Amino acid sequence: MTDSIKFWAVVPAAGVGKRMNADRPKQYLELAGKTVIEHTLLRLLKADVFAAVVVAISEEDPYWPELEVSTHEKIITAAGGKERADSVLSALKSMRDLASDNDWVLVHDAARPCITATDIQHLIASLVNDEVGGILALSSHDTLKNVQGDSIVGTLDRRHIWRALTPQMFRYDLLKNALEAAEGNPAITDEASALELQGLQPKIVEGRPDNIKITRPEDLELAQFYMEHQHD
Ligand code: CTP
Numbered sequence: 001m002t003d004s005i006k007f008w009a010v011v012p013a014a015g016v017g018k019r020m021n022a023d024r025p026k027q028y029l030e031l032a033g034k035t036v037i038e039h040t041l042l043r044l045l046k047a048d049v050f051a052a053v054v055v056a057i058s059e060e061d062p063y064w065p066e067l068e069v070s071t072h073e074k075i076i077t078a079a080g081g082k083e084r085a086d087s088v089l090s091a092l093k094s095m096r097d098l099a100s101d102n103d104w105v106l107v108h109d110a111a112r113p114c115i116t117a118t119d120i121q122h123l124i125a126s127l128v129n130d131e132v133g134g135i136l137a138l139s140s141h142d143t144l145k146n147v148q149g150d151s152i153v154g155t156l157d158r159r160h161i162w163r164a165l166t167p168q169m170f171r172y173d174l175l176k177n178a179l180e181a182a183e184g185n186p187a188i189t190d191e192a193s194a195l196e197l198q199g200l201q202p203k204i205v206e207g208r209p210d211n212i213k214i215t216r217p218e219d220l221e222l223a224q225f226y227m228e229h230q231h232d
């Protein structure tokens with residue numbers, strides 16, 4: 001019954017943005033006239049594929065209720081957790097009565113506001129018939145060095161190295177079970193790593209380089225530049 005399979009977006013947005021070093025969590029900094037998280041959510045909503053967008057928000061967050069998008073009919077709020085993986089698992093648990101085991105969940109960082117509909121559609125079209133799912137990723141153009149201290153001890157074969165982006169797209173039950181099994185494991189920095197721990201091999205789908213994560217102060221200007229030059 002593939003006809004009844006739904007797509008859900010899960011957006012972890014409960015981080016404090018330590019590396020950004022700003023007066024508020026980075027998802028609430030302004031970028032081209034809106035906060036970072038508003039760009040992210042409005043772009044996900046505009047893609048028009050999701051039954052709902054579940055956003056994990058910290059309980060001490062005074063900024064979220066101030067945003068108009070927080071009351072959008074397709075936005076559901078869940079409690080954030082200690083680490084990113086805890087926030088994602090909390091969101092998945094909150095959807096228990098809404099999502100079916102085989103539904104697809106696309107987890108996307110609130111801090112990636114330049115996500116495009118083309119990237120979302122490309123990810124879905126590439127994986128919709130896959131058993132496990134997979135992630136958007138970027139191949140590495142630079143030569144990659146293995147370093148100890150400040151000395152190079154080897155060169156990596158970059159054909160095998162990809163940078164993991166989001167969205168990361170997995171079946172609801174597979175993802176929830178994998179994150180539950182990995183709870184508290186600090187090595188789980190994205191969804192794919194939780195599935196890898198289960199012995200599964202998620203696919204990679206080449207993403208666009210403009211889908212950057214706002215991490216450090218200079219990334220805001222870069223995101224603004226990309227937004228001004230995006231046409232979809
Ligand atoms: N995130 C979350 N819950 C946490 C930690 C992070 O939902 N406990 C979210 C962030 O809000 C962000 C995404 O996960 O949208 C990616 O994480 P990251 O870029 O590391 O954001 P922060 O943890 O906020 O930043 P930093 O690591 O610099 O503190």
Ligand code: MG
Nearest residue numbers: 015016017084
């Ligand atoms: Mg973090």
